[in-house]
Amino acid sequence: MAAPTIALRFRDTTPGIDTISEHRALLNQYGKFGWGWWKKTFETVDGEKIRISLRGADPIGIILIDRSTQRCFICQCTDFSAPESADIAIVPTYYRGHLAQMAGVFTMLSIAEIEYDAELGDAIGEQTFLWIGTAADPGLGHIAKPVRASGRSCVLHLSDLHFGADYAFRVQGDDAEIGDGRRTLTDCIAADLDRLGSTNDIAAVIVTGDFTTNGEWNKKTRDAALAEFEALRKRLHLTKEQIIALPGNHDVVRYPPDADLAISENAVARQADTDYETQFRTFVEVLIGRSWQASLNYVRRIQFDDTDLDICVLNSCTIVATQWTEYGYVGRGGIDTIVELGRQPIERATFRFLALHHHLLPIGSVEAPNSKGVSLTLDASEILATAQRSRVHVVLHGHQHKPKVTAYQDLPLHGEPSNDRVYIVANGSAGAKNGRLPAGERNTYCLFRIRANEVELRIRELRLDAVAGAQIFQGPLPIAALHAKST
Numbered sequence: 126m127a128a129p130t131i132a133l134r135f136r137d138t139t140p141g142i143d144t145i146s147e148h149r150a151l152l153n154q155y156g157k158f159g160w161g162w163w164k165k166t167f168e169t170v171d172g173e174k175i176r177i178s179l180r181g182a183d184p185i186g187i188i189l190i191d192r193s194t195q196r197c198f199i200c201q202c203t204d205f206s207a208p209e210s211a212d213i214a215i216v217p218t219y220y221r222g223h224l225a226q227m228a229g230v231f232t233m234l235s236i237a238e239i240e241y242d243a244e245l246g247d248a249i250g251e252q253t254f255l256w257i258g259t260a261a262d263p264g265l266g267h268i269a270k271p272v273r274a275s276g277r278s279c280v281l282h283l284s285d286l287h288f289g290a291d292y293a294f295r296v297q298g299d300d301a302e303i304g305d306g307r308r309t310l311t312d313c314i315a316a317d318l319d320r321l322g323s324t325n326d327i328a329a330v331i332v333t334g335d336f337t338t339n340g341e342w343n344k345k346t347r348d349a350a351l352a353e354f355e356a357l358r359k360r361l362h363l364t365k366e367q368i369i370a371l372p373g374n375h376d377v378v379r380y381p382p383d384a385d386l387a388i389s390e391n392a393v394a395r396q397a398d399t400d401y402e403t404q405f406r407t408f409v410e411v412l413i414g415r416s417w418q419a420s421l422n423y424v425r426r427i428q429f430d431d432t433d434l435d436i437c438v439l440n441s442c443t444i445v446a447t448q449w450t451e452y453g454y455v456g457r458g459g460i461d462t463i464v465e466l467g468r469q470p471i472e473r474a475t476f477r478f479l480a481l482h483h484h485l486l487p488i489g490s491v492e493a494p495n496s497k498g499v500s501l502t503l504d505a506s507e508i509l510a511t512a513q514r515s516r517v518h519v520v521l522h523g524h525q526h527k528p529k530v531t532a533y534q535d536l537p538l539h540g541e542p543s544n545d546r547v548y549i550v551a552n553g554s555a556g557a558k559n560g561r562l563p564a565g566e567r568n569t570y571c572l573f574r575i576r577a578n579e580v581e582l583r584i585r586e587l588r589l590d591a592v593a594g595a596q597i598f599q600g601p602l603p604i605a606a607l608h609a610k611s612t
Contacts, residue, residue: 128257129186129187130187130256130257131175131178131185131187131255132187132245132255132257133160133253134190134191134192134254135189135190135191136194137191137194139219142217144191145189145236147217147219148217148233150217151215155214155215157203157215157233158217158233158236159232159233160233161220161227161229162231162254163228164227164228165253166403167406167419168252168253169418170228170254170256172205175205175229176205179202179205184202184234185201185202186200186201187200187201187202188239188242189236190246192246193456195243196241197239197241199236200231200234200235201233201235202231202233202234203232203233203234204232205229205230205232206229206232207229208224208229211229212230212232247461250266251420266423267461267462267465268423268469269366269424269425271425271426271427271428272427272428274329274367274428277325278429278430278574278575279323279326279328279572279573279574280427280434280572281318281330281331281571282330282521282552283330283332283333283556283570284334284335284482284523284524285333285334285335285524285526286310286332286335286556287556288336288337288338288341288349288353289337289341289346289349290338290339290341291558291560291561292338292556292557293558294313294589295307295308296352297309297349297353297356298352306589307589308589308590308591309356310353310555310556311356311360312591313587313591314360314570314587315360316591317570317585317594318361323572323574324361329363329367329425329427329436330361330368331436331480332368333371333373333480333481333482333523333552334371334373334376334523335373335374335375335376335554336370336373336375336405337350337375338375339375339378340377340378342404342405342408347408351408351411354412365413366413366414366425367427368412368413369413369425369438369480370409370412370438372441373524374442374453374482374524376405376442377401377405377440377442420458421438421440422462423437423462424436424437424462424465424466424469431473431474431577432473432475432576432577432606433471433472433476434475435469435475436477436479437463437480437515437517438480438481439455439462439479439481441454441459441482441502442482443455444503452483452501452502452503453502453503453524454502454503454504455502455508456504459481459508460507460511463515464514464515466479467515471607471608471609472609473608473609474606474607475608476518476519476575476604476606477515477517477518477519477607478521479508479512479520480520480521481520481522482524483501483524484501484525484549485502485549486501486531488527488531489527489529509533510535510544512547513535513547514544518545518548518580518604519547519548519573519604520547520549520550522549522550522551522552523552524551525551525563526553526557526562526563528553528566528598529550530548530551530598531548532546533546533549546604548602548604550571550582550584552570552571553568553569554568554569556568567594568587568589569584569585569586569587570585570587571584571585572585578606580601580602580604581600582599582600583596583598583599584597584599
């Protein structure tokens with residue numbers, strides 16, 4: 126067999142199913158097995174090119190790689206067929222019924238475990254397919270083009286807007302009814318920033334997920350969200366690149382609230398059909414100008430006059446498709462992005478923020494641990510440890526609709542060096558109606574003022590009528606900028 130030509134990424138996502146064991150059982154029974162290609166909608170690989178590569182007399186080598194468990198397998202492949210012409214008898218039963226949603230089926234004659242190839246794992250990243258030896262498109266990778274924000278020093282943090290059924294503010298273009306004193310979100314934010322003298326000082330807006338409610342990506346909701354952010358951008362004089370967006374569990378719904386599917390069946394269905402994620406991706410492309418095919422984990426540098434702010438954006442909505450959709454999970458692609466953040470060159474005073482939707486530490490009472498409860502991000506420990514190694518100063522999140530500021534620092538064991546403290550800022554909800562807020566809570570937003578060696582935080586109440594609300598927190602965070610000599 127010639128050197129491997131193709132790499133296919135996989136991971137075990139269906140409860141009770143070991144992917145490799147299922148395919149090996151078919152190999153033992155039939156002398157071959159079919160490997161379904163669970164291609165993501167944002168991937169652009171041409172199936173015809175794959176078929177051409179298999180027209181020779183000899184099988185080609187294909188590597189199957191699981192980055193989450195760091196396993197590799199090598200297979201002999203003789204054919205690639207469209208789903209409708211595949212031999213379904215050699216495809217595992219747990220996903221036979223979803224072949225129509227797949228990009229094709231590879232026919233394999235063997236499978237053998239080999240040593241994990243970390244370089245190949247890094248190359249394939251979050252894709253499901255890679256021509257071995259080719260370079261990834263840099264425009265779709267983890268490092269976004271930096272944004273210059275001359276003369277500005279503030280970053281606005283919003284979260285949990287919940288456009289749609291749970292949105293509290295007046296929608297752009299709607300006439301207020303008699304007695305309804307609500308204003309638009311833009312009016313209320315701008316009015317409060319005016320009170321602080323910061324309206325013309327915003328360098329970036331970070332939105333940590335839940336733009337919508339229960340995946341309600343109909344035209345009305347989508348248009349309302351886009352119109353609001355267009356108004357906000359114009360009021361604050363920002364470009365699209367100065368909006369930084371990431372998904373929440375209401376934006377990427379893997380188990381619809383009205384679904385009546387067995388957990389294992391839903392897991393397969395969501396692997397085969399990624400429309401639930403595509404809707405958010407295409408929304409974000411219009412919102413911020415970043416390609417819908419690009420990774421949802423990325424780093425964006427904001428360049429102030431004398432300071433840089435690196436913001437690491439994470440998709441924490443990658444949990445296996447079960448009813449536990451309120452739980453966060455970042456996974457290998459996000460962890461790798463935090464590592465890349467730590468590798469970014471430091472040319473002058475630099476602060477590092479990390480932003481995700483789900484919380485990493487408790488911020489309030491955690492709901493009972495049932496299938497639809499709310500709890501911590503499942504890989505929070507690894508995220509925090511990697512963030513510390515990458516010298517992250519501040520983590521931003523939303524999710525539980527409750528503002529809070531906490532600090533995280535572990536004490537060194539076995540003589541290991543101590544890691545820096547990380548401050549974790551929960552924004553609360555900037556847009557949800559009262560019925561979606563915890564008892565006694567209110568809509569809030571965060572404002573960070575970035576100076577050469579200081580970050581000041583304000584957490585402000587955001588009233589629906591644009592009247593001044595309470596200041597919930599104000600003060601500097603005790604962190605110091607990174608400098609080239611300190612890395």
